[in-house]
Structures are given as C-alpha cells and as structure tokens.
Amino acid sequence: MxxxxxxxxTPMSAKALDTYTKTAQSFYGNEQSLHDDGEAASQLLQHCRAKLTTIIHGKSEGIYFTSGGSDSNITALLSLAYGNEDYGKHIITSPLEHPSVYQALNRLNQEGFSVSEVKVKSNGEVCLDSLQQLLRDDTILVTITHASSETGVIQPLKDIGRILEGKNVVFHSDTVQTFAKVPIDITSYQLDAISISAHKLNGPKNCGACYIAPGTNWKGLYSGVTHQQGWKPGTIDIPGVTAFTEAALAFHEHxxxxxxxxxxxxxxxxxxxxxxxxxxxxxxxxxxxxxxxxxxxxxxxxxxxxxxxxxxxxxxxxxxxxxxxxxxxxxxxxxxxxxxxxxxxxxxxxxxxxxxxxxxxxxxxxxxxxx
Amino acid sequence: MxxxxxxxxTPMSAKALDTYTKTAQSFYGNEQSLHDDGEAASQLLQHCRAKLTTIIHGKSEGIYFTSGGSDSNITALLSLAYGNEDYGKHIITSPLEHPSVYQALNRLNQEGFSVSEVKVKSNGEVCLDSLQQLLRDDTILVTITHASSETGVIQPLKDIGRILEGKNVVFHSDTVQTFAKVPIDITSYQLDAISISAHKLNGPKNCGACYIAPGTNWKGLYSGVTHQQGWKPGTIDIPGVTAFTEAALAFHEHxxxxxxxxxxxxxxxxxxxxxxxxxxxxxxxxxxxxxxxxxxxxxxxxxxxxxxxxxxxxxxxxxxxxxxxxxxxxxxxxxxxxxxxxxxxxxxxxxxxxxxxxxxxxxxxxxxxxx
The missing domain is CATH 3.90.1150.10 (Aspartate Aminotransferase, domain 1)
Structure with a gap:
C-alpha cells in the first residue's frame, strides 16, 4: 500500500518506538507516587515538557499532557471557557475546525456560551475584517486552527494575535497538523494556548498535549484532580510522552x-x-x-x-x-x-x-x- | 528497587511491549479511514473487543476504548447518568471509590443529580442493608467498586446485582484493580457496566476500556462524535489496544x-x-x-x-x-x-x-x- x-x-518512527520500549522498561513508575520509581518518572516528564516547549518558544510549565488531539481541543476549550466565564460568554471560531472543536463548542453553547464563526476568504484563509467585526466586549476566547486537515491552508495566526493584542481575550489554536512541522512562535503570535497530537508526527497514538501560557486563566473540568495541577485525571503515559517528545524533536530539528x-x-x-x-x-x-x-x-x-x-x-x-x-x-x-x-x-x-x-x-x- | x-x-510485560511494537509497525492506519489500512486497523480492533469480552463473559459490541481507568470511570458515569436522567437523578455509590468516581459524581451533583453513599462494614465490605435503604424510585445508577486500591477488600457484586434485579437501575463497577485478576461474570453479577485500565495488568498506560452491556441507555458527553458510536472522540490507539488485550489475556489465562x-x-x-x-x-x-x-x-x-x-x-x-x-x-x-x-x-x-x-x-x- x-x-x-x-x-x-502516521506510523510511529523506529526511534519513537525504540524510545517507547526503553522507557516502558525503565521508567514504569506512576509519576504521582512518592517513591523513587515515581520520582524518576516525574523527572523524565519534566525533561519532556522542557524539550517540547523549545519547539514553540514556550515555558515548560505550560505543557499539559492529554490523550491526543481531540482530547487536547476539548479539554483546552472547556477549561479556558470555564476559567474565563466571569469576563463574558462569547467565543469566536472558524468554519475550518476539527470536529472536536465543534464538539466542545456545542457543549459550551448548550451551557449558555454563544459562539460566532468568522468568514473565510475564497483562498481558505480566515477573513481578518470579519474577526474584527465579531469581537465584542464579552468575547473571552478565540479559537482558530493553524491549518485545517481538509483545506491544508495555513491561517494568519500572527495577524490574528495582533488583532487580539491588549484585549482580554484568550487566543487558542488547534496546531495538530502543524506542530513541529510549521514554525509556531507562541510569543510573537501572542497565542495563549495550543493543541497538539503525537500520532500526526510519527509519535504514538493516545498521546498529545496542550500548551497553556502560564498566567492564562483556566478551570479544570473536574474538581479534586491532583494530576497535572488539576488539568486532567489519570496516570500519565511516560513511555508515550517520551516517544512523542522524541518524534516531535526529530521533526522539528529537520x-x-x-x-x-x-x-x-x-x-x-x-x-x-x-x-x-x-x-x-x-x-x-x-x-x-x-x-x-x-x-x-x-x-x-x-x-x-x-x-x-x-x-x-x-x-x-x-x-x-x-x-x-x-x-x-x-x-x-x-x-x-x-x-x-x-x-x-x-x-x-x-x-x-x-x-x-x-x-x-x-x-x-x-x-x-x-x- | x-x-x-x-x-x-505495573511495568509493561515483554509480550505486551512486543505486541505494541509489531502492531505499531503493521497496523498504523486510522480505524476511521475508509481505505484498506484503515479497514485492517478496524478489523484488528474488532478482534481485540471479542477477546477482551471472553474475560467477563460479555458481548464484543459492549467494549468501548478509553485512555485509562480515570477516563473509563468518568466517561461511563457521566454517559450512564445522562442516558438515564429521564428516569430519575439519584445515584448511589460507596465511600470506597477511586478519586475519578468522585470527580464524575461531583460534576453530576453540580448538574442537579443527587448522590448517596452506602455504609461500609468494619471488614471493608459495603453494607447491603444500607444499599437497600438508599434505593429510591428515582435511583438510576449504582456504582460500587469491585475492590478499592486502598483497602483491597473485594465487594459483593453478585449480592448487589441480586438486590438491583428487576429494578430500572444501571449497575456499574470500577473493576480497574480486579479485571482479569479476580473473576467477573457480567451476566451472573447482573452488571451493566464496568471500567477497566490496561496499566494495572502489565499493559500500556493511557489505555483502558468500558464495558457497557448492549441495551443499556447511555448518552455521549459530546454531540457529533463519529468514533465508537459516539462514545468518545479521538483516534483509537490500535497498538495500545492490542498490547492491552495481550496483557489482559495473559493474566486471565493464568x-x-x-x-x-x-x-x-x-x-x-x-x-x-x-x-x-x-x-x-x-x-x-x-x-x-x-x-x-x-x-x-x-x-x-x-x-x-x-x-x-x-x-x-x-x-x-x-x-x-x-x-x-x-x-x-x-x-x-x-x-x-x-x-x-x-x-x-x-x-x-x-x-x-x-x-x-x-x-x-x-x-x-x-x-x-x-x-
């Protein structure tokens, strides 16, 4: 075929598979455990966070692991909406998004948030004037994909960031198709949050991450979660995360x-x-x-x-x-x-x-x- | 150490790791894709579903994959509650549950469901009389773990099933600590749903499943999901699922x-x-x-x-x-x-x-x- x-x-690369295997053999502890096997897992996780953020010029404490792109989009959008709802309940998106973005936004809509979609130009780029017009005093979140898997057109994130500059609006982008392939500069794009998936770049499935810029308001979906500062419950997949990091760096470096x-x-x-x-x-x-x-x-x-x-x-x-x-x-x-x-x-x-x-x-x- | x-x-077993590697090399397609690589992945998934259900005497169409035990508990409890809320909003649990069970139930509680906890005997078993007393006309869901990781005491699921027999109440159990280790007979225990995790039985992390007996009402957390009949969005981790199945069968057989x-x-x-x-x-x-x-x-x-x-x-x-x-x-x-x-x-x-x-x-x- x-x-x-x-x-x-994508298929996992030989190096990512090798990393997965070696990590599974040597770092099998639960990173929440307080003994040395847990501590070793926890330290390796910190190392992966630091490595991944070099790709987007972020800060390692902004990385939260997920079980893939859909999970990243859903968890990010709900957490960011809940964390900022005191400032308003209006969200802007585009008609170019991955189904998981609409799944999250439909749920928010049922919960009383309102969602607007920017217009798109005939070349597949979002229309910046339309975005300007949609912005309201109660807009708390703008989510525009970096590139849709349907059209493949890269969106002008830097220009969008400039429009949102100085406004109290969280800027999220689904970068599942672009992370480590197309340059992303969190700071100069003025992005607050992005979604990432490992299996689109020769990493493992059921593995991904969100980057949430430190200082951005968010509220976890469930109360009482001790993992990842309350981001998401569940034992972190250290072998998956190291294989993901390996695969992402291999893409980024070349x-x-x-x-x-x-x-x-x-x-x-x-x-x-x-x-x-x-x-x-x-x-x-x-x-x-x-x-x-x-x-x-x-x-x-x-x-x-x-x-x-x-x-x-x-x-x-x-x-x-x-x-x-x-x-x-x-x-x-x-x-x-x-x-x-x-x-x-x-x-x-x-x-x-x-x-x-x-x-x-x-x-x-x-x-x-x-x- | x-x-x-x-x-x-637990560490992944050598056989589970080998299965993961071989599957990642040969079955990397997205099981949602309509080409042969997708179809091969989809068929392998069906095979795993069938194998896993032999362990609990269930039906293969009842298996839904998740990203681990916490995800299984949360997705199962929310989906079962939403799918049955027309019949009532009362849920019974125990004080022996995993944190993820309480995370889901707290959320349901915020959304208008009421939650009662059965009493526990000094030997660590739930008190069946207490369960009887808590049952109401609007009770739609009972969730009692098969064995808590804190006490290790095995709960009388068969007796609980008998108490719930003929009532319109969904019976769920967190079997994360027992699946493939302690016998579970879905039918004779009259269980409608269980939660499973792979990494507790020498399988991969970020991988698990729920069994929901066919015919049980449930409603997915997000609308518009095409994966797994709407159960959960996200590309299924075929290498993880096959390694999980391998590890579970190895436990079950011995x-x-x-x-x-x-x-x-x-x-x-x-x-x-x-x-x-x-x-x-x-x-x-x-x-x-x-x-x-x-x-x-x-x-x-x-x-x-x-x-x-x-x-x-x-x-x-x-x-x-x-x-x-x-x-x-x-x-x-x-x-x-x-x-x-x-x-x-x-x-x-x-x-x-x-x-x-x-x-x-x-x-x-x-x-x-x-x-």
Whole structure:
C-alpha cells in the first residue's frame, strides 16, 4: 500500500518506538507516587515538557499532557471557557475546525456560551475584517486552527494575535497538523494556548498535549484532580510522552529540509496532474507543505478515494474523524464552493518517507481512473 | 528497587511491549479511514473487543476504548447518568471509590443529580442493608467498586446485582484493580457496566476500556462524535489496544496459578510480620490476592513508605491518584477507623514476578524501621 494519508495518522518512527520500549522498561513508575520509581518518572516528564516547549518558544510549565488531539481541543476549550466565564460568554471560531472543536463548542453553547464563526476568504484563509467585526466586549476566547486537515491552508495566526493584542481575550489554536512541522512562535503570535497530537508526527497514538501560557486563566473540568495541577485525571503515559517528545524533536530539528522536500513534491504533483481534470482547493502557496486538497472534474472525492484504494493507494476524502458523515466539508462551503464541488474533495498528504516513485504511481492511477 | 506498588501501576510485560511494537509497525492506519489500512486497523480492533469480552463473559459490541481507568470511570458515569436522567437523578455509590468516581459524581451533583453513599462494614465490605435503604424510585445508577486500591477488600457484586434485579437501575463497577485478576461474570453479577485500565495488568498506560452491556441507555458527553458510536472522540490507539488485550489475556489465562501464588505470599507476609507491631485493614480472606493494607503501631503510613523507599523498596501510602492529598483515606474512616489509625495505612501490592526474596527483604526492612 502506498500510504498518502499522513494527515489522518502516521506510523510511529523506529526511534519513537525504540524510545517507547526503553522507557516502558525503565521508567514504569506512576509519576504521582512518592517513591523513587515515581520520582524518576516525574523527572523524565519534566525533561519532556522542557524539550517540547523549545519547539514553540514556550515555558515548560505550560505543557499539559492529554490523550491526543481531540482530547487536547476539548479539554483546552472547556477549561479556558470555564476559567474565563466571569469576563463574558462569547467565543469566536472558524468554519475550518476539527470536529472536536465543534464538539466542545456545542457543549459550551448548550451551557449558555454563544459562539460566532468568522468568514473565510475564497483562498481558505480566515477573513481578518470579519474577526474584527465579531469581537465584542464579552468575547473571552478565540479559537482558530493553524491549518485545517481538509483545506491544508495555513491561517494568519500572527495577524490574528495582533488583532487580539491588549484585549482580554484568550487566543487558542488547534496546531495538530502543524506542530513541529510549521514554525509556531507562541510569543510573537501572542497565542495563549495550543493543541497538539503525537500520532500526526510519527509519535504514538493516545498521546498529545496542550500548551497553556502560564498566567492564562483556566478551570479544570473536574474538581479534586491532583494530576497535572488539576488539568486532567489519570496516570500519565511516560513511555508515550517520551516517544512523542522524541518524534516531535526529530521533526522539528529537520523541519527546514523536510519542508523543502515536501514543497518540491507538492509542486511536482501539481505540475504532473492534468489541469484539465484536477484543481486545487485553497491557497497554492500558503498551505501545509505535505498536503494537497484536490478535486477531479465531475468525480466525487469518496469515489476517487475508493478507486485509489483499489489500486493500492491510501488517500482520504476528508477528515478521518468524520469519515462516516456524508455532508460536504464545511470548510469548502465557507470558501464559497458549491456542495457538489465540495463533495469532490480528496486529500493527499505525504510523510517523511514518501518517495517520488510513490507519487508517480499515484499520478498514473489518478489519470487512469479519471480518464 | 524492589517494586511492591503494582496497584499504582505495573511495568509493561515483554509480550505486551512486543505486541505494541509489531502492531505499531503493521497496523498504523486510522480505524476511521475508509481505505484498506484503515479497514485492517478496524478489523484488528474488532478482534481485540471479542477477546477482551471472553474475560467477563460479555458481548464484543459492549467494549468501548478509553485512555485509562480515570477516563473509563468518568466517561461511563457521566454517559450512564445522562442516558438515564429521564428516569430519575439519584445515584448511589460507596465511600470506597477511586478519586475519578468522585470527580464524575461531583460534576453530576453540580448538574442537579443527587448522590448517596452506602455504609461500609468494619471488614471493608459495603453494607447491603444500607444499599437497600438508599434505593429510591428515582435511583438510576449504582456504582460500587469491585475492590478499592486502598483497602483491597473485594465487594459483593453478585449480592448487589441480586438486590438491583428487576429494578430500572444501571449497575456499574470500577473493576480497574480486579479485571482479569479476580473473576467477573457480567451476566451472573447482573452488571451493566464496568471500567477497566490496561496499566494495572502489565499493559500500556493511557489505555483502558468500558464495558457497557448492549441495551443499556447511555448518552455521549459530546454531540457529533463519529468514533465508537459516539462514545468518545479521538483516534483509537490500535497498538495500545492490542498490547492491552495481550496483557489482559495473559493474566486471565493464568489467573488461577497467579492467584494461588499471590495468596501464599500474602499469607507468608502476614505470618512473618510481627502481630505486636503490624495489623491488617479490612477482611483477611475476601481481598485482592496481591494486596495488603497494613498499619504499623504508632507510625504514619507516609513515614513507612518513605523509610521503605530509603531502603530500596517502593510501596505506597494510599492511592497514587491522590498522593498529594493529605486527608486520611475516606474508605478507612467509613470502616470505623480513627483518622490517626487511617493515617497509618501503607499498602503493599505484588506483581506477577514478585519473589519471596523481595518479600523477605521487605519484612526485614519493615521490622528494622519500626523497631
């Protein structure tokens, strides 16, 4: 199988697996335990926190571990909303978000918060004027993804940060698709919180983190929790966290070369796919380097995906987290596409080890099935 | 270090680690993805569900994966309460529960549910008469642990099931300390739901499950979730789940020998610890086979734990999930002990590989530090 669905999930790298194994053998204590085995686990955890924050120029005490991207988004958004509800109950988001963001916001909405969505430009970027207009005195939280897995378009977080500057508004971003791949500077973007997942960057599944800038108000979902300063109950997965840290650092340290490699591949694909049949959704330059959101004239994305699968190529027709949902991608509708066009979406996403040979085969199959 | 804190967490077994590694290498797809890599992951997951349910005589469609014991308890209790609130808002629990049970119930209490606690007998078993008396027409849920990690006393789930028979009450038990170690028969115990954790039985951390008997009402915490029939969002950790299944089956298949080995060890410890100094909390027979809840005359449990640690022995002075909480164990107070006596609690819990040599050293140290 040629695996071109790295935005859905990635295989664990050999080094991450090795780190997992070694940690599981040597640091199996419960970091809450007060004996030396617990203390050793706790110290290793601190080390991982410090290492992870170098990637985003944050402070190690801002890292809270979770069980993945959805958990990060839900826990962050609820905790930030509850921690700031004394200042207001208005939240701003976009139509580009991961399902877990809407799951959290729907719950907040049921609990009396109101949620507005910014408009999106035809190139897939959020409209900054729309954000300006939506801001109210009672706005406490803005959550805009760094890049949606559907469109792959990178959002202008720095500009959003500038708009929110000096306002008493918490700025959160779902960086699940970008962390350690696309540079994120917490300070210069004026971000207060981000969500991260390990299995999108060759780390383990069921593992992720939130960064919450120290000083940001938040309130845990459950009272009486002693783990992670009340953030989230449950024994921390030290082997998972160390493997995650290993995988994230491997991406971060080689991010410039990987980006250059991917960008050439992206360009190669676009050059070699016939313009008469295939078109790109979203901005051509300002996008995830390993991602192409495409459409083949007159074909459903789901059909393309299934035909590719029959030919030994794994791609996706949208977010795996809503693969059983048949409505057209909300993000594409927000960009002004018709439902028919939006249903055409199929997504190709590269990994570190993707080869040109695999892309050649993919281009050949795509032309054959659409001929 | 002699590790005698297996109720806090256990090291992953070599076979579980090997299973994790092999699965991570071969089944890395997202089980929600519709291509063959996703389908292979999904089929493996089904296989694990079927295997896990053989341990409790359940049905494979009743297994829902979680990120561990706390997550299992919280998700189960909230989902069961929300799914049955049309029938009433009264919940019964015990003073023997894991902190995560109280975290969920406190939240439900804030949301308008009322929670009662059954009385406990001096041997650490819940009082069945008290349960009978607490039952009301609007009782929708009873949650009683199978065995608390503090006292180790096994609760009469079968008798509780009999009391609830024919009533419209969901019966849940936290079986984190017992699953695959102490027999559980979902059907004959008339249990509707249980919580399970993988890292208590030499499986991976951040991994667990709930069993919810098919036909039991529940309502997911978040709307719009496509994973696991709406149970919980997030990509399922297939390597973790297979390693968990491997570890659970290994325990289950050898449970009779392991229990016999542990029971001899338990007896050996009690015989060799001086009666003048050491006493046992809770029932002597009806307890987890790998667990001793002890007290040394005139000494704080915390002090015993720290002195053991200085001598290279890892034990605990209560639940690791509340190690930073200095109040006396609630379970022991409920059994009628004074706060001073309850503060004396220290816990020794064996693993599969614990040796008599390790126990000899432990007995020697315990006598020396208390002399």
């Amino acid at each position: 040629i695996y071109l669905d790295h935005c859905a999930t 991010h410039a070369e990987t980006t250059a490699y991917w960008k050439r591949m992206q360009q190669w694909m676009l050059t070699n796919l016939s313009d008469d049949v295939f078109s790109l959704f979203g901005d051509i330059d300002n996008r995830l380097p390993h991602h192409l959101a495409l459409r083949a004239k007159g074909k459903e994305g789901q059909w393309i995906m299934l035909e590719c699968n029959r030919n030994g190529i794994a791609i996706s027709s949208g977010s795996a987290c809503k693969s059983s949902d048949s409505s057209p991608p909300k993000s594409l509708i927000a960009m002004g596409h018709t439902a028919e066009a939006a249903h055409g979406l199929f997504r190709i996403s590269f990994g570190k080890d993707t080869t040109y040979r695999e892309l050649e085969k993919t281009v050949e199959v795509l032309h054959r099935i659409t001929a | 002699i590790y005698l804190d297996h109720c806090a967490t 449970h009779a020998e392991t229990t016999a080995y542990w029971k001899r060890m338990q007896q050996w410890m009690l015989t060799n610890l001086s009666d003048d100094v050491f006493s046992l909390f809770g029932d002597i027979d009806n307890r987890l086979p790998h667990h001793l809840a002890l007290r040394a005359k005139g000494k704080e449990g915390q002090w015993i734990m720290l002195e053991c640690n200085r001598n290279g022995i890892a034990i605990s002075s209560g639940s690791a999930c509340k190690s930073s909480d200095s109040s006396p164990p609630k379970s022991l107070i409920a059994m009628g002990h004074t706060a001073e006596a309850a503060h004396g609690l220290f816990r020794i819990s064996f693993g599969k590989d614990t040796t008599y040599r390790e126990l000899e050293k432990t007995v020697e140290v315990l006598h020396r530090i208390t002399a």
